[in-house]
Amino acid sequence: MQEYNTQLAKIKLPEYGRNVQQLVSYCKTIADRDRRNACARTIVGVMGDLYPELAEVSGRKNILWNHLAIxxxxxxxIDYPCxxxxxxxxxxxxxxxxNTQSNIRTRMYGKRTEELVAHACTIEDRDERIRLFALIANQMKRNFHNTYKDASEEDSKIIQDLVxxxxxxxxxxxxQIELLDAKTLEMNTQYDPASLVVSKKKKKKKK
Incomplete structure (x- = not known):
């Protein structure tokens, strides 16, 4: 059954979206400290890419890392750098x-998305890897929808870009990934990444 925001714990900083919050939750589960530190740095990079205007703000690094802690x-x-x-x-x-998002395709996903994907590719456990791919793909869709609200075929493009x-x-x-619809992403609805993983058999039935 679909979960509604009224039933969910309050999102800490809505301007970053629930998907970033779920990436942070994933980061907490990483046992190896070095990998956890690397994941945290990448997430802070994603947060910065969402708001490039912070580049001109004094103390940008402190702001982002404190927001991560919140x-x-x-x-x-982790070993916080400030x-x-x-x-x-x-x-x-x-x-x-x-949010003053730019309509430049190279900014749509950001360099940090590539770093998150690179991290996902190193995960040996296939189920865990696919769950992280699902989180990343939905963050990509959120960025895509913020930039191109009227775009069609966005799901197929996001899957192609992730590949x-x-x-x-x-x-x-x-x-095996299913993407959430744009309305659900806009509502910052919480979801279990495992629920976005479907078997090929199930996908065939949908057609």
Whole structure:
């Protein structure tokens, strides 16, 4: 059954979207500290790519890393590269970031998406790898929809782009992914990445 936002825990920083929050949740599960640190750096890069205007803001790095800590509910055990405020030191919610997305295709996904895909490709457990591909694909769709709201055939393009990033050897993995509809992504609805993985048999029945 579809979960509705009224039934979900409040998203920490809505301007980044629930998909980023779920990437942070995934990062928490990585046992190896070096890999967890690398994943956190990539997520912060994704957050920065969503708001390129922060490049002109003094203390940009501190802002993004503190936002990561907030999204993680201060439970992400990593080597932060700057001072992070403690939960009891935050007296007010950070000011929201104004989105001024550019209609430039090279900015649509961002370099960090490629880094996340590269990380996913190193995961040996196939089920875990496909679940991360599903998270990445839906973040790509969110970025795509923000830039090209009236675009048609966006799902097929996103799948093609993800295969291009990951390589042909992962085409079968990526073929098992289902993308959420644009309305669900806009609502920041929580979802289980495993629910977006379908068997080839199930896909054939849908046709």
């Amino acid at each position: 999204i993680a509910n201060f439970e992400l055990d 001072e992070i405020l403690k939960a009891d030191e935050i007296v007010a919610r950070p000011e929201p970031i104004v 291009r990033y990951a390589g042909e050897q992962f085409r079968d993995d990526i073929a």
